[in-house]
Amino acid sequence: MKRRHIFQMGVLSLFGMGVLLSMVAFDPPGLHRKQELLSLSVILRGADSASWPARQGMEQAAVDLGAELRFLALDRPNHAGEQSSLLAREVEGGADGIKSDMSASGAVACISADNAALGEALGRAAINGVPLGGTVLLLDSVPGSSGMAQRLSQAARILEENGRRAEALGIPDAHDLGEFLSERYRTDPPDAVVAFDSETLESAARLAREFEKPPLLYGMGGTNVVVSGLERGEIMAIASQNEFAAGYLAVEAAAQAARDAPQQAVEPLPFLISRQENMYDSNHEKLLFPVTR
Amino acid sequence: MHAITQRVPDAGGELLQAAFYGRIAAGWKRVRRVLFQRFHDMPEKGEEKMRRLIGRMVERWRSFYRRSSIQMILSLSFTAVAVTGMIFLGLSLFLRFSVSTNHQLAESSERVMAQVNLHLDSYLRSMMRMSDTAYYRVIKRIDLETDTIDTELNLLYEGNRDMLVSIAVFSQKGELVSVAPLSTLKNSISPQWQEWFLSAQGKIENLHFSTPHVQNLFEDPDYRYRWVVSLSRQVELTRGGRTESGVLLVDMNFGGIEQICKDVELSPSGGYLYLIDGNGEIIYHPRQQLIYSDLLEENNLHAAQYPDGSHEELFQGRQRQVIVRTVGYTGWKLVGVVPLDGMLDDYDQLFLFALFVVLFSVFLLAFINLRLSEGISVPIKALDRSVKELEAGSTEVDFNVSGPYEIEHLGRSIDSLVSTMHHLMDDIIEQEQQKRRSELDVLHSQINPHFLYNTLDSVIWMTENGRTDESVRMVTSLARLFRISLSKGKMIIPVADELEHARHYLTIQQMRYKNRFTARISAEDGVPALYTIKLVVQPILENAIYHGMAYADGEGEILIHAFLENGDLVIEVADNGPGMPKELADRLLDQEYSPPGSKGSGIGLRNVHQRIRLTFGEPYGVTIQSEPDNGTVVRIRVPALKTPDAGTGKGEAR
Numbered sequence: 001m002k003r004r005h006i007f008q009m010g011v012l013s014l015f016g017m018g019v020l021l022s023m024v025a026f027d028p029p030g031l032h033r034k035q036e037l038l039s040l041s042v043i044l045r046g047a048d049s050a051s052w053p054a055r056q057g058m059e060q061a062a063v064d065l066g067a068e069l070r071f072l073a074l075d076r077p078n079h080a081g082e083q084s085s086l087l088a089r090e091v092e093g094g095a096d097g098i099k100s101d102m103s104a105s106g107a108v109a110c111i112s113a114d115n116a117a118l119g120e121a122l123g124r125a126a127i128n129g130v131p132l133g134g135t136v137l138l139l140d141s142v143p144g145s146s147g148m149a150q151r152l153s154q155a156a157r158i159l160e161e162n163g164r165r166a167e168a169l170g171i172p173d174a175h176d177l178g179e180f181l182s183e184r185y186r187t188d189p190p191d192a193v194v195a196f197d198s199e200t201l202e203s204a205a206r207l208a209r210e211f212e213k214p215p216l217l218y219g220m221g222g223t224n225v226v227v228s229g230l231e232r233g234e235i236m237a238i239a240s241q242n243e244f245a246a247g248y249l250a251v252e253a254a255a256q257a258a259r260d261a262p263q264q265a266v267e268p269l270p271f272l273i274s275r276q277e278n279m280y281d282s283n284h285e286k287l288l289f290p291v292t293r
Numbered sequence: 294m295h296a297i298t299q300r301v302p303d304a305g306g307e308l309l310q311a312a313f314y315g316r317i318a319a320g321w322k323r324v325r326r327v328l329f330q331r332f333h334d335m336p337e338k339g340e341e342k343m344r345r346l347i348g349r350m351v352e353r354w355r356s357f358y359r360r361s362s363i364q365m366i367l368s369l370s371f372t373a374v375a376v377t378g379m380i381f382l383g384l385s386l387f388l389r390f391s392v393s394t395n396h397q398l399a400e401s402s403e404r405v406m407a408q409v410n411l412h413l414d415s416y417l418r419s420m421m422r423m424s425d426t427a428y429y430r431v432i433k434r435i436d437l438e439t440d441t442i443d444t445e446l447n448l449l450y451e452g453n454r455d456m457l458v459s460i461a462v463f464s465q466k467g468e469l470v471s472v473a474p475l476s477t478l479k480n481s482i483s484p485q486w487q488e489w490f491l492s493a494q495g496k497i498e499n500l501h502f503s504t505p506h507v508q509n510l511f512e513d514p515d516y517r518y519r520w521v522v523s524l525s526r527q528v529e530l531t532r533g534g535r536t537e538s539g540v541l542l543v544d545m546n547f548g549g550i551e552q553i554c555k556d557v558e559l560s561p562s563g564g565y566l567y568l569i570d571g572n573g574e575i576i577y578h579p580r581q582q583l584i585y586s587d588l589l590e591e592n593n594l595h596a597a598q599y600p601d602g603s604h605e606e607l608f609q610g611r612q613r614q615v616i617v618r619t620v621g622y623t624g625w626k627l628v629g630v631v632p633l634d635g636m637l638d639d640y641d642q643l644f645l646f647a648l649f650v651v652l653f654s655v656f657l658l659a660f661i662n663l664r665l666s667e668g669i670s671v672p673i674k675a676l677d678r679s680v681k682e683l684e685a686g687s688t689e690v691d692f693n694v695s696g697p698y699e700i701e702h703l704g705r706s707i708d709s710l711v712s713t714m715h716h717l718m719d720d721i722i723e724q725e726q727q728k729r730r731s732e733l734d735v736l737h738s739q740i741n742p743h744f745l746y747n748t749l750d751s752v753i754w755m756t757e758n759g760r761t762d763e764s765v766r767m768v769t770s771l772a773r774l775f776r777i778s779l780s781k782g783k784m785i786i787p788v789a790d791e792l793e794h795a796r797h798y799l800t801i802q803q804m805r806y807k808n809r810f811t812a813r814i815s816a817e818d819g820v821p822a823l824y825t826i827k828l829v830v831q832p833i834l835e836n837a838i839y840h841g842m843a844y845a846d847g848e849g850e851i852l853i854h855a856f857l858e859n860g861d862l863v864i865e866v867a868d869n870g871p872g873m874p875k876e877l878a879d880r881l882l883d884q885e886y887s888p889p890g891s892k893g894s895g896i897g898l899r900n901v902h903q904r905i906r907l908t909f910g911e912p913y914g915v916t917i918q919s920e921p922d923n924g925t926v927v928r929i930r931v932p933a934l935k936t937p938d939a940g941t942g943k944g945e946a947r
Contacts, residue, residue, distance in 0.1 A: 008660050015653040053582075060583065224516035231481055231509070245586035276481060280509060286585040289507045289518045291547075 038067040038258050040251060043086055044074065053222075053290040057247025065255040109253035112147060113241045114268035119151035119196070121273050122218055123158030123166075125237040126192045129216040132163040134191035137184065137215070141177070141200040143170040151196045151220070164191075177203045185211055192236075195219035198226055201238070205229040227288050230276055241271040244290050363673055367666035372659045379654055387647055398631075399603065402559040402616055406629045409566060410618045412553045416456075417622055420524050421500055423453055424543050427460055428528050432541065437470065438533035446473040458508055458521045458544040462528065463490065465538040470530065476511030484510060484540075493525035493540045500526045502623040504570050505577075508544050520547040522576070550577050554627075559616075564631035571624040573597030596628045605633075672696025676704055683711060729907055751805040767804050770797040780827055784908070785937040788855055788862065789821035795830040795853055802838050810842040810849025810868075817856040824934040825862060826908055832897030833866040833915070833927045841870020841925060861913070862933045869924040878919040898927070905931055 042058060055071075062069050074082050126136050136159050142148045156166035167190065171177050177200060184190070185207075195201035198221025205226065208214035214234075219226070222240035229235040246269055256263055274284045358366065431445040446460050450473035461472040467485030469478045484490050492501040503523040521544040530539040550568065554577045557566050567578040573594040575581060583589035592608045592615075599617045606615050616629040675694040682690045692708035694700060748771050755764040777794040780786045792814050799812040812834075830853065842849035852867045880886045882902050902915040909932055919925035 008663070012656055012660055015649075015656045019649045019653045021649075056582065057586070060580075224518060227518065228516040231479065233481070242586045244582050245588055248583070248586065248588055280507065285507055289520065291505075291520055291581045291585065 036066065038065070038255055039070065040067045040254050040258070041070045041072055041086075043072045043083060053243040054247035056290070057244035057249075058251045059247075060244075061248040061251035061255070065252060067251060067255050069251070109250075109257070109263060109266050111246050111250040111253065111266055112269060113239075113271045115147045115150035116154045117268075118220065118239055118271055119154030120158050121271070122151070122194050122196070122220065122237075122239050123155035125239075125273055126155070126159060126194055126216070126218045127162050127164060129218075129236055130159075130164050130191040133165065135165045135167055135188075136192045136194060137190040138166055138168045139177075139193060139195045139200050139204065140168050140170040141195070141197050143172055148196055155194055155196075171200070178207055181207050182210075185214070189213075190215045192216040192218060195221075197221065198223050201226055201235065202229075205234045208234055222288055227279070230274065230279055233276060237273050237275045239271050239273050240287055241269045242287055242290075245269060362670065364663070364666045364670035367669060368659065368662045371662040371666065372655070375658045375662070376651075376655050379658075380651060383647055383651055387644070398560055399614070402564060402614075402629055402631055403603075405557060405559055406566065406616050406618050406627060409553060409557055410620060410627050413550070413568075413627065414621050416549055416553055417502070417620070419453075420456070420543060420545055421622065423449065423457070423460075424500060424524055424526060424541060427462075427543070428526065428541055432462060432528050432530065432539075436531045436534065438531075442471045443473065443475070446471055447475070450474060456546055456549045458519055458546050459511065459542075461510065461542045461544075462530070463540045463542065464530065465540075470539060472511065476513075478510060479512055482510055489523040489525040489542060490540050493527045493542075494538070496527070500524060500622065502625070504574050505547055521545055522547060522550065547577075555579060559629050560631045564629060566627060566629040567591065567593070568620070569593045569597055569626050569628060571597065571626070576625060593628070597626060599626075599628075669697070672700040672704075676700065676707065679704075680707065688715070747805070748801050751801065755804070763804055767801050770800045773797045774801070778828060783937065784826060785824045785934065786827040787821065788816065788823045788825050788864075791825055791827060791830055791864075792816060792821065792853065792855060794828065795834055798831045798834055799851070802834070806838065806842060810838070810851055812851040812853065814853040816854070820855045820857060820862065822935075823862050824937050825864070825929075825931050826904055829901045829905065829929050829931070830864055830866065832901050833929065835897055837866055837868040837870065837925065837927070840873075841868035844871045857933055858930075860933055862931050864929040864931075865926060866929070867924060867926040872919045872921045872923045872925050874921055875919065878917040878925070881917055882915060901929065905929070 040062070058069055061067070072086055074086070123136075130136055136155075138152050138155055140148055140152055152168055156168065159166040169180065169184070171180055181193070181204060193204055193215050195204050195217070196219065198219070201217070201219030201221045202223060202225045204217055204219065208217055217229070217235045218237050219235065220239045222238070222243060226235065226238055230238050249266060249269075253263065253266060255261075272284055272287055274288060278284055279288060361369075427446060427449055431442050431449070435442050435445075442462065446462070450457055450460050459472060459474065459476065462470040463484050464470055465485075467483055467490065469484075472478075478484070488506075489501065489503045492503070501524070503525070505520050505522050507518050508521045508523075509518065524543040524545060526541050528539045528541045529536045554566060554568060558564060559566065565579050568576040570576055573596065575584060575591065575593050578584055578591060578593075580589055584591055590609065592606060595606070596615060596617060599615065601617050601619055604615045604617065606613050612633040614631040614633055616631070618627045618629075619625070620627055672694040673696075675696075676692065679690045679692050679694075690711065692704045692711065694704045748767065752764050752767050752771070755761075755767065774794060774797040777786070777790050777797070780790065796814055799814075803810070803812065834851065834853070837851050842851070850869050853864065854867075855862065855864045857863070881898055883899075898915060898917070905914045913930050913932065916928045916930070917925065918928070
């Protein structure tokens, strides 16, 4: 056989293989294979601190981004040492990413509302119900937390600037909150109380029902209990952020980091100050009563 | 948010086909733009440049066609025709297939949408039936002054609790008349100012469906807030025989709508549907909370403007097919979304596959066509090779090629022509040889009468003067001379015989010229055994005697010497006669020259020269060296032939 014929046969064979390959490529097995599952661990600050919408947001993001979530609860709420040991254990266990609902410095991304703005907004909300020279008690439920400290300091600044006296009250353990506040309500009742997280706000609202003239209550939170308190007038105003978006964005950022995708700057979550009179307005309604599916 | 929409009369197929053609058209536009830009950038006008380019391409094609073999042209022609047909057929089938597939997909989406719409319609009808039941079977039959409707409403609720959140009746002032399940109205709520209440009162005798909202009417010990769709209507309440206006509210569990709409897959490439009210407000969306959280956008406000049917829209850079169906009684719209990108990706893959198949087929065709055209062109090529061999001078060329009838016939015809040509050429050569032989015979015949006449004249003269012995010697020499001249008809004789012939001739001439000259003949060793054309020396001697010795002042002398020089035989005849000018000596061998006023015309010399040239060709022949008063030297140069046959071929070959 001539060399030319051998060459032609060779090229013909190559084309044949190309056709076979293209047939395989036309519907390759696993073409529509889902992205490899990421294993993400979520450390909850309290035993059940992550709200249902936040969980829904995380799970929605997990479905969208191909991740598997593992929720880890602390035995002792907000215990830093336990969180550290959990982190170390998860890293050793090969978790692709860890999402914590506390704002930690050094994290790849932190999903949170602007703490300073939030504190300022709550401070302004409290001004309306407190007379000049009145006392506003600011509850610090997580002493040492930078985010909490930021909210608290900005609220205090606004109150002071507007002629109200701001007093910070540190509560190292949530279980002691009732006792602390009851004592304070009896001895030196403040005109208003501002709680900067939903758990504290719920506790403060429950306690307020025990008093005939409880101080005005303001705070941060969007749980059903808090919303119900707002509706009943037990809470004057609440600042709420989109928990669903927070959960979704947190998992998204964690998944991106685990997949070495370029991190995009995360904007602070928007929040709204809701009162009884506007809580069923469309935008407030969507924020306070998430459609979770 | 930008959205471009286009009404498409027929769903799916034309839509995707248009998208496919759109891609091709966009590609062609880009190519045209680039080409135009290139020409536009050049200093010459684009049109003129284009014309030149086309002219050059045509010229190149012609040049290529002229240079190409018949096999190449056949292969290319077959392949081009086959590939064109194949591509045309392939594209037609591909487009037909894609259109058909798109039709099927679109019809499938339409069917799914129709099914969902039917379910939704059925669900809403059941809600309306429930409202009708509550109104016509319960409220209208009972006087609230004396009776209560709680039990009936509760029964109704319990029978449909999967679909319902609550059934409640309110008075015209918004006071709660009855509710199922049993609940307390929230203190903070004023039902008469709520949207569903106002709408019901505004649409007497009509049912009103609200958009989804949070039900906030009743106290819930578990602090539950549920999303509902409210169906409200104005009702007439009977109280103490008097009728008054009221509002019946049926709060539907939003999960019922969700169950109908969720997990509906409109196409394999990932479609979904959502529900909006007449203003575009989302009622249900599979990713509703993402939209509420501003993490996702939907084109719901534009979709509210679409009439029922299929539409194509460009939303957030993605091409989508949107199918809209209005849900009865409510003014809601069911919107199905099928992303076209995924479907076009499938077509891209299919197109890639088709491209590979076409390429493979093209090469296969080219390969087969090469083989076929080779089979056709091989006999032609063989014939062409044979003709080239013939042109190169080969005599043994085979024109018998096997192949199609026409080629074989052509081969046989050429073979016959070549055979005829060879015969004709042989005839011509034979004729030429005969002609040459005739010329030689003529030249020989020019010598014999001339010499015979002179010799016989001398014999007569001597016999008349009683010089018998001398005449006997002369006649003997003459006899010997003729015998050598004849040499049994041979043209080539030994040098010894030629010199013997010269000696006899000189003997005769010395007797005629009364020994006025002497002659000496010598030869190198071995030379006498060589061969030469006969009778080449005698005419030279004749000239030497007539033109040299006759006019010599003293005793004449002729020296004949045969020797080898550079492999050739040279017979030199030198005389000490008066000689001649060099110009004359140079022209003596010229056929056209006739020396003026001279005895003899030099015909003997020319005869010898021509005979040698005719027999052996150049550079052999006669050369003359002479100067006035210094004698003449004539050299005969012939090949040194060792056999009589050696030189014949050479001469004949020329």
